[in-house]
Amino acid sequence: MRLLERIEEVYAIGDRVGYSPEEDRAHELAAGWMREAGLDVEVDAAGNLIGTRGDARVWTGSHLDSVPNGGRYDGVLGVLAGIEAAERIDAPIGVVAFRDEERGFGGSLGLVRKPDVYVEVHIEQGPVLLRREEPLGVVSAIVGLARGEVVLDGVAGHAGTTPMEGRRDALVDAAELVLRARDAALSIPGTVATVGEIVVAPGAVNVIPERATVSVDVRAPDRERLDALVAAIGFEPQMVTEPVAMDEEVRAVLREELERRDLPAPELVSGAGHDAGVLTAAGVRCGMLFVRSGAGGVSHSPDEHSDPEDIALAVDVLAAALSRLAE
Numbered sequence: 001m002r003l004l005e006r007i008e009e010v011y012a013i014g015d016r017v018g019y020s021p022e023e024d025r026a027h028e029l030a031a032g033w034m035r036e037a038g039l040d041v042e043v044d045a046a047g048n049l050i051g052t053r054g055d056a057r058v059w060t061g062s063h064l065d066s067v068p069n070g071g072r073y074d075g076v077l078g079v080l081a082g083i084e085a086a087e088r089i090d091a092p093i094g095v096v097a098f099r100d101e102e103r104g105f106g107g108s109l110g111l112v113r114k115p116d117v118y119v120e121v122h123i124e125q126g127p128v129l130l131r132r133e134e135p136l137g138v139v140s141a142i143v144g145l146a147r148g149e150v151v152l153d154g155v156a157g158h159a160g161t162t163p164m165e166g167r168r169d170a171l172v173d174a175a176e177l178v179l180r181a182r183d184a185a186l187s188i189p190g191t192v193a194t195v196g197e198i199v200v201a202p203g204a205v206n207v208i209p210e211r212a213t214v215s216v217d218v219r220a221p222d223r224e225r226l227d228a229l230v231a232a233i234g235f236e237p238q239m240v241t242e243p244v245a246m247d248e249e250v251r252a253v254l255r256e257e258l259e260r261r262d263l264p265a266p267e268l269v270s271g272a273g274h275d276a277g278v279l280t281a282a283g284v285r286c287g288m289l290f291v292r293s294g295a296g297g298v299s300h301s302p303d304e305h306s307d308p309e310d311i312a313l314a315v316d317v318l319a320a321a322l323s324r325l326a327e
C-alpha cells in the first residue's frame with residue numbers, strides 16, 4: 001500500500017522535534033505528495049503545511065513531528081490518510097500538517113485561517129479498540145486534564161531510634177494520597193488519575209522522610225467529573241485544560257459511515273490531547289476517527305503498530321465522511 005510506504009519514508013527521517021530540520025524534511029515530503037494529489041500547497045505564518053482544492057471549508061490532517069524515539073503512526077497517519085482521501089474525492093477539501101504538536105500544539109494554536117470543519121484520523125494510542133476487537137472508533141470528547149504538585153510535610157528522625165508511635169512520616173502520607181487517587185478514579189467512571197513522580201527528602205535509607213513532593217495528573221471527559229475527581233483526591237490543581245466535546249454532526253457522519261460498512265461504531269473518549277481539541281476550542285466543528293492500536297496499544301514507542309487493513313478502512317471512512325461534510 002502506497003500509504004504504508006510513505007509512512008516508512010517519514011519514519012526513516014528519524015526523530016522529528018517541532019521546527020527541527022527533520023520536521024522540515026517531513027513537511028517537504030508531504031508537500032510533494034499533496035501536489036501529486038492535486039492540492040494547492042501553502043505554508044502559513046506558524047509553519048503549518050496546508051494543501052487545498054477549491055474553496056475548502058472542510059479540512060483533515062494531523063501532525064508530522066514526533067516525540068524522541070517515537071513510532072511510525074502517531075500524527076503521520078492522519079496527514080497521509082488525509083492526502084489519500086483528498087485524492088479519492090472531488091469535493092473542495094483541505095489537508096493540513098500542523099507543526100510541533102507534541103510539545104504543546106504550537107502549529108494548531110498558531111493557525112490563523114481556520115476551516116469550518118476538521119476531521120482528524122489518529123491512532124488510538126491505547127488498548128480499548130484492541131480489547132473490543134473493533135478496528136475503528138469515533139471520538140466523543142477529548143479529556144480535560146488537571147495537574148498539581150502536593151507537598152506533604154513530616155518530621156525527620158532516626159530510622160532506628162524513633163518509635164513507630166508518634167512518627168510523622170511524609171512518605172506514608174504520600175502513599176495514602178496515591179491510593180486515594182486510584183480509588184477516586186475507579187469510583188468515577190471514565191476518569192483516570194496518576195501519580196508519576198514522588199521526590200522524597202532527605203531521601204536516605206535510615207532517615208524518616210521529612211518531605212514528600214507528589215505529582216498528580218487527573219483526566220476526565222467532562223468538567224463535572226474532572227472537578228469531582230480533584231475534590232475526591234483533595235489537591236489544588238496548578239494547571240487545568242478544559243475537556244472538549246467533538247461536534248455532534250461530524251460524529252454522526254463518522255458513525256454512519258462505519259455502520260454503512262457493517263463495522264461497529266463505538267464512541268470513545270480520547271485520553272490524550274490532539275490538534276482537534278485546539279481547533280474545537282477555537283470554534284471549529286471537529287471530529288476524530290481512531291484507528292485500533294496494536295502491540296497492546298503502546299504509543300510514543302517504536303513498537304507502535306496498526307494493521308494495514310484497519311488503516312485502509314480508516315482511509316475509506318475518512319474519504320466518504322469528508323465528501324459528505326463538504327457537500
Ligand SMILES: [Zn+2]
Nearest residue numbers: 074075101122
Ligand atoms: Zn499525535
